Amino acid sequence: VSGLLLQRLRGGATSRRPVWLMRQAGRYLPEYRALRARHSFEDMSRDSTLAAEVTLQPLVRFPLDAAIIFADLMSPVGALGVKVRFDPGPVIEHPIRTPADVDALRLPLSEEIAPEVMGALRLVKRELNDRATLVGFVGAPWSIAAYLVQGRSVSGFPALRALAVEDRGLVWALLTRLTDLVIAYAGEQIAAGAEVIQVFDTWPGMLSRAEWVSLVQPHLERIVHAIRAFGSPSILFVHDAPHLVQEYAALRPDAISVDWREDIAQLTTDLAPHTIVQGNLDPATLLAGPDATRRATADLLSRVQPRTHIVNLGHGLLPETPLESVQALIDVVHAEGTQ
């Protein structure tokens, strides 16, 4: 079994807590910015060789336990015939608003879904040589739909919420199509070498619990079951939705990843030994420098029982993050393991 992260997700004993960081491949790295000065984000993610190089950049610098494939939440939607550009987040040329828009979506063959991501996974897998766990990822249907319907990131995604009231059947049909896409995409990633799939649900927090149960839960349930049937563990990341964390845990993914608002110590105790909990330092903590990061990490480790914990942030690393803070975080986790 390659890497501490996969060992832990498989329920095995590990010498210490696994540690990796969301957006560990990104703009806080000078080597990422150097490549990015020559290529657009689109070009980097659409070229398997460049995407593999970026995926590995943080592992050259830091002893992380996972590599997460460099792609985007929107990488698979090109296969539906949807045009996406980045400015800096995803922008959809023709937002989906009508039944005709949903009917016009292509029904892709599995091998047509983001083949460049599969190429990158195969390259990274060969380079990693079992040094760290290779993490593939998919967006949750609701979070992909947020961009497809709204057209771009707008606080609270009001167009999506309005459409869910105006034509619930339409939103349901869209979410069903996205769920089929996401399941096929996860299967392709596993076949190309991904050992774990993290499902990112970034925007469910705008829904009431009742709305979430009727619109989102059935789709997520299908995705978690499908990843298990493919033979890989799943990590379910839920962002900015404290009222839904228990519902996400009830879907019984192998691990649940929570943001910094969650009482992760309590959650870990509640869910042990069946569900592993990942998180949850505030990414902004790292901006306060290595000493503050060292204290915050030590505090996290002292509060959360080690056996079912994966150390990570509550959301992605910020572009302004000092490299010394990332090193400090990892040092504290490693030091605990060797005591």
Ligand code: CP3
């Ligand atoms: O975590 C990693 O290191 C893997 C790479 C990764 C990216 N996007 C690369 C990226 C992952 C896992 C994602 C997922 C993603 N993309 C999510 C879900 C996770 C989350 O952050 O909540 C969402 C909502 C998106 C949509 C998206 N893509 C936004 C809002 C933005 C702009 C904000 C930003 O950080 O720039 C992007 C662009 C993007 N995706 C970048 C990267 C490294 C920045 C591109 C650049 O300008 O260099």
